[in-house]
Amino acid sequence: MKINKKELLFRMARIRKVEETIAEKYSEQEMRCPTHLSIGQELVGAAAGMILQPNDYAVSTHRGHAHYLGKGGDMNAMVAEIYGKVDGCARGRGGSMHLVDQKVGFMGTTAIVGNSIPVGVGLGLSIKMANETRVSAIFLGDGCIEEGVFYESANFSAVQNLPVVFICENNLYSVYSPLAVRQPKGRVINEMVHSLGLKTFVEEGENVEDTYNCMLDAVTFARGRNGPVFIEISAYRWREHCGPNYDNDLAYRTEEEFLDWKARDPLDTYRKSLLETGQISESELCELDEKVCAEVDAAFEFAVNSDFPDNAEAYIDEYAP
Amino acid sequence: MKINKKELLFRMARIRKVEETIAEKYSEQEMRCPTHLSIGQELVGAAAGMILQPNDYAVSTHRGHAHYLGKGGDMNAMVAEIYGKVDGCARGRGGSMHLVDQKVGFMGTTAIVGNSIPVGVGLGLSIKMANETRVSAIFLGDGCIEEGVFYESANFSAVQNLPVVFICENNLYSVYSPLAVRQPKGRVINEMVHSLGLKTFVEEGENVEDTYNCMLDAVTFARGRNGPVFIEISAYRWREHCGPNYDNDLAYRTEEEFLDWKARDPLDTYRKSLLETGQISESELCELDEKVCAEVDAAFEFAVNSDFPDNAEAYIDEYAP
Amino acid sequence: MSMPPSKEKAMTFAEAINDAMIEAMTVDDKVFCYGLGVDDPKRIFGTTDDLKERFGSGRVFDVPTAENALMGIGIGAALGGYRPVFVNQRFDFILLAMDQIVNGAAKWRYMFGGQNKVPMVLRAIVGRGWGQGPTHSQCLHSWFAHIPGLKVVMPTSPRDAKGLLLASIFDDNPVIFIEHRWLHNTSGLVPSGDYRVPLGEAEFLREGRDLTIVATSYMNVEALHAMDHLDSQGITADLIDLRCVRPIDWDKISLSVKKTGRLLVLDIGASAVSVASEIVSKVSTDNWSDLTAAPIKICMPDKAQPTSPALTRGFYPDASTIVRKISSLVGKELEWQSLSDKQSWPHDVPGTWFNGPF
Amino acid sequence: MSMPPSKEKAMTFAEAINDAMIEAMTVDDKVFCYGLGVDDPKRIFGTTDDLKERFGSGRVFDVPTAENALMGIGIGAALGGYRPVFVNQRFDFILLAMDQIVNGAAKWRYMFGGQNKVPMVLRAIVGRGWGQGPTHSQCLHSWFAHIPGLKVVMPTSPRDAKGLLLASIFDDNPVIFIEHRWLHNTSGLVPSGDYRVPLGEAEFLREGRDLTIVATSYMNVEALHAMDHLDSQGITADLIDLRCVRPIDWDKISLSVKKTGRLLVLDIGASAVSVASEIVSKVSTDNWSDLTAAPIKICMPDKAQPTSPALTRGFYPDASTIVRKISSLVGKELEWQSLSDKQSWPHDVPGTWFNGPF
Ligand SMILES: Cc1ncc(C[n+]2csc(CCOP(=O)(O)OP(=O)(O)O)c2C)c(N)n1
Numbered sequence A, B: 001m002k003i004n005k006k007e008l009l010f011r012m013a014r015i016r017k018v019e020e021t022i023a024e025k026y027s028e029q030e031m032r033c034p035t036h037l038s039i040g041q042e043l044v045g046a047a048a049g050m051i052l053q054p055n056d057y058a059v060s061t062h063r064g065h066a067h068y069l070g071k072g073g074d075m076n077a078m079v080a081e082i083y084g085k086v087d088g089c090a091r092g093r094g095g096s097m098h099l100v101d102q103k104v105g106f107m108g109t110t111a112i113v114g115n116s117i118p119v120g121v122g123l124g125l126s127i128k129m130a131n132e133t134r135v136s137a138i139f140l141g142d143g144c145i146e147e148g149v150f151y152e153s154a155n156f157s158a159v160q161n162l163p164v165v166f167i168c169e170n171n172l173y174s175v176y177s178p179l180a181v182r183q184p185k186g187r188v189i190n191e192m193v194h195s196l197g198l199k200t201f202v203e204e205g206e207n208v209e210d211t212y213n214c215m216l217d218a219v220t221f222a223r224g225r226n227g228p229v230f231i232e233i234s235a236y237r238w239r240e241h242c243g244p245n246y247d248n249d250l251a252y253r254t255e256e257e258f259l260d261w262k263a264r265d266p267l268d269t270y271r272k273s274l275l276e277t278g279q280i281s282e283s284e285l286c287e288l289d290e291k292v293c294a295e296v297d298a299a300f301e302f303a304v305n306s307d308f309p310d311n312a313e314a315y316i317d318e319y320a321p
Numbered sequence C, D: 001m002s003m004p005p006s007k008e009k010a011m012t013f014a015e016a017i018n019d020a021m022i023e024a025m026t027v028d029d030k031v032f033c034y035g036l037g038v039d040d041p042k043r044i045f046g047t048t049d050d051l052k053e054r055f056g057s058g059r060v061f062d063v064p065t066a067e068n069a070l071m072g073i074g075i076g077a078a079l080g081g082y083r084p085v086f087v088n089q090r091f092d093f094i095l096l097a098m099d100q101i102v103n104g105a106a107k108w109r110y111m112f113g114g115q116n117k118v119p120m121v122l123r124a125i126v127g128r129g130w131g132q133g134p135t136h137s138q139c140l141h142s143w144f145a146h147i148p149g150l151k152v153v154m155p156t157s158p159r160d161a162k163g164l165l166l167a168s169i170f171d172d173n174p175v176i177f178i179e180h181r182w183l184h185n186t187s188g189l190v191p192s193g194d195y196r197v198p199l200g201e202a203e204f205l206r207e208g209r210d211l212t213i214v215a216t217s218y219m220n221v222e223a224l225h226a227m228d229h230l231d232s233q234g235i236t237a238d239l240i241d242l243r244c245v246r247p248i249d250w251d252k253i254s255l256s257v258k259k260t261g262r263l264l265v266l267d268i269g270a271s272a273v274s275v276a277s278e279i280v281s282k283v284s285t286d287n288w289s290d291l292t293a294a295p296i297k298i299c300m301p302d303k304a305q306p307t308s309p310a311l312t313r314g315f316y317p318d319a320s321t322i323v324r325k326i327s328s329l330v331g332k333e334l335e336w337q338s339l340s341d342k343q344s345w346p347h348d349v350p351g352t353w354f355n356g357p358f
């Protein structure tokens, strides 16, 4: 299958733009919830969204904006959610860490590390039981790997041969903590996971099309009922763990490291390479940017203009009727 | 280091004899607590007890009799504990699943699968912090491996390079469940654990001296501050999971499988081989058996004659003063 | 919901659970059952008998020992349209699954704006006696009753075991279904077919004048013994089997307290910060002027549970404890010794049929 | 235990925690501190400042995200002679560690016959406001207060933050130490040196006639506002800062209720089956004849907590809620509106200094 390259670029650019706009406006104090941006990490969500089918399931973590948008989640509803508005995808009850769009199979992001992993496996079980050909994708970070529930979930998915796609973005950090204090020296995550009984795939996230193809292979494998797969993609978070700012001044990582990754920015690199190889024209890029800007502007306008939920909504939906 | 073969045989025989006596007397309804026997699985506890130093720590599981006795735990106190007596190692408060003898570093067995594993790792951490040369041994079964806490504990011990010795007896079953419904096809436990970052060792439990040497190598490695180790030894539980009876009639496993393992009984095999190769004489064996019988008889006599704890003891020790 | 009176059959509590499972899996092929040992020779004390044979290993399956993931897997399957029943042989094991139960199942619907639902049942069995000891005997229903988003069901009779389990399975919320091991072998008449008992409705097991007894699970059995015993001494009580501890049927409790003016609450868990405390608290606040005496509760001691039979003797409150408390509540000397003397089998087993280990 | 009055210094609650950590690690080299981020640039809201620099990375270390094992590792290290302090940025995270806390730490001493001890502290921080939402704001102290073998500490003042943390670290039992995020920046005088406040002793923050208020953690702050406000309206109260919810200082509560005859309990968790319920329940039973009005409680709603500021407005009870309840408790109309009007910053942050995210 050929990659729709412009579409991939568009999807990455779109995520970048939303995230940067959130960062820009966050200091206005109107988005009053913990917010974890995906800037620098747009590729995986963007590519996954093209590879997965709308009726495939997905779940994600605290850092879920890119995955939600990639999977086809409603941008207006996401921004409104962060603004705490009633048109938010969770009617303002969840905030940035609780994105959901069931129409497109995006079943939820949750705020406890590892918490959504078994849920994704359970969705995979439901697929198997119903004898369907969808897959269930689980987005997770390198830190999620450390929770026992990841291990239990991976094991179960292997025992039951479930159509589950674990997609791990290894961005080297969990909050301010480097891998060295969290995982054994020399650990290669995908190799470790391979030994748990999953078919594994790995790619450097700076290689945009290779990453796409790698993810495509993995999803195809799982969809073919060959069992669960685990994909590890390297990535780098540009801004602080939670919030809108750069924080390299805090010295938990070096400015050089950041600049090195930034220089290999998948979005920028890909944009340039498509342009240089004549696969996209300047004017197409202009158009793309305009489209992205228009969509994002509209989303913020939608969110800002959306009403707050009625206060009484805090007290409903404890139970399904 | 040369193996003290007679001692090893003695230790195995001693465990077998206690366990068989428990089985014999269990139907008298005087041992009123869930009891998981080690018959068929004496080797690991016996060998570990010779290899570990008295000031090394150990923790174990619901099936802990052999580990407790091997480590030097007081047999009288164990039997009394199972009888619910005040001279029991936990004063009757814990029963068969809660054995402890801190004098010999045996820090406790607990009844929740996986529960004692991080405790053993924490003991290892205390050793490292105190800069001592002891090790902390963690006995566990193939089922314990499935709990997330095992994985988290193994990971932490590797990250911190702790002197921890995981000793896994793979007896193929967790209660009535074979490995096939619990772990992926083709899983080799020690290989999986190796990928978690531990140095691993494996041996067939029917090879008594090889198993001893394998465990010795592993403990030596950990004691040398080279990091945590994981030992997998194959074994077979002869009787029912919990209780005194044989239960092959329940058909969760075949009589043939049982007979096959029984034919390779490490205790019997080793006894015969020492005798055949002239490393022990018939009369020494007689002596050994007598010694074992005398000790076990004495332990049961001790336990039966021990008092029950005063009823008021149920209500003390909620808190340390 | 609850069907017109149909054929009834005598069966044990365990058989009633089994009957409910079979019924649920028959009427809805989205119901499935998983957990350690659900298809093993013992079949969870018989409660999952015949399920694998009838419904196949796709819908009835054994699992790795991994309670937290297994709970989350149930949530996912529920979101995927199924009605999972996750079975746990001991309540104590699900301490490992609290993140998924509380941060996950209980919150899912609310925190995603009410657009979805997590219809699943977690069956948890509470041990007692025969050396179950400190970590095989806890009943933390009081924890769950504190958590918005959960329903918590504690049946006493075989009839309710069936009716409440069916209602739980077909409820669209996560339900914690708590079975007391000492009830599994009790028997009674149970309606056949798709018999459901609505969640959140308590039941009067006795009606009387002198006091209101609110009890959960096995303590209803002891309360019935106590009231039978007191019959001849002229004391009668409303005995309310709570059946659900979240939500609680406050109306029935309040109605009864208005009549009797006296409240005694019986609980199978530790005393401090318990469902029993909640009931005493709420009644003291809301029925203040109805009460004619200080409300009291009888719970398990605020201690871990010991193993030795010498230590469990007297640890679990029973009918004679209840009679003694009623005596002080109604301010009248009542005979109780003969009750204690009556029991012909050891205190740490549910009956003569039992010879360990659980 | 508590030292002769020494030098006092003004500091924030967070600084007081930090001070206690430094003191504990200085006086006893068996004390160590671990948890996600204890040595990171933010230092757990400043509470672990300077620890790594002073005591080295052997005694102050970051960890993998693995709460259950980390709790058990603390138990093991405690059995090995250490006094671990395990830090958690949100209470909600330790739902993953319940097996080790309840089946392990709480039981260890009892179930092994009283021959050992598990001196460890689990610090858990409770979030609130600024969109912390359903799984970053729960306070389940009521769960722990139900568990034999645990101590549960909830300081309000900087002084107590230090004194109770030192006492917790040097207590020979597992202690759950709960910090409210909205207290971290409050300030007050704190004694220097090894200042300890005994666990299990409540403190009178105010003495008065008309009612007894029993409060935990941040609700003491709101109660103080309320009582300041009511001063001019002629209402005075005993305000008892509970400080520990296990064990509970029943003597002080009872003493006060005997005097006032009226009880109001304030809690920072959900209402049903809470510590507040326990207090109302116990007082209703034990101080029945002292009470002159129905005891009442003010808790968080029995709902998951929403994220949007539009939804959290009014969700958390505050001083004006307290005044209104007191009004009905003492049967007298009291002015409260001016209290609500006074707040100059948004309701979802602790003060003007705060501009998210937590
Ligand atoms: C159980 C739990 N422990 C700790 C946290 C705090 N926390 C929030 S995000 C995060 C980092 C997770 O790292 P990773 O999975 O690598 O994701 P990333 O932030 O790098 O995308 C942590 C530790 C949490 N939310 N839940």
Ligand SMILES: Cc1ncc(C[n+]2csc(CCOP(=O)(O)OP(=O)(O)O)c2C)c(N)n1
Residues within 6 Å of the ligand: B062, B063, B111, B112, B113, B140, B141, B142, B143, B144, B145, B171, B173, B174, B175, B241, C036, C065, C067, C093, C096
């Ligand atoms: C958390 C938890 N889940 C389930 C159980 C029930 N259980 C008791 S022993 C056991 C089997 C464990 O198997 P394994 O570790 O292989 O030990 P073995 O009995 O074979 O020695 C199980 C599942 C338990 N005690 N704790």
Ligand SMILES: [Mg+2]
Residues within 6 Å of the ligand: A141, A142, A143, A169, A170, A171, A172, A173, A174, A175
């Ligand atoms: Mg990361």
Ligand SMILES: [Mg+2]
Residues within 6 Å of the ligand: B141, B142, B143, B169, B170, B171, B172, B173, B174, B175
């Ligand atoms: Mg096994």
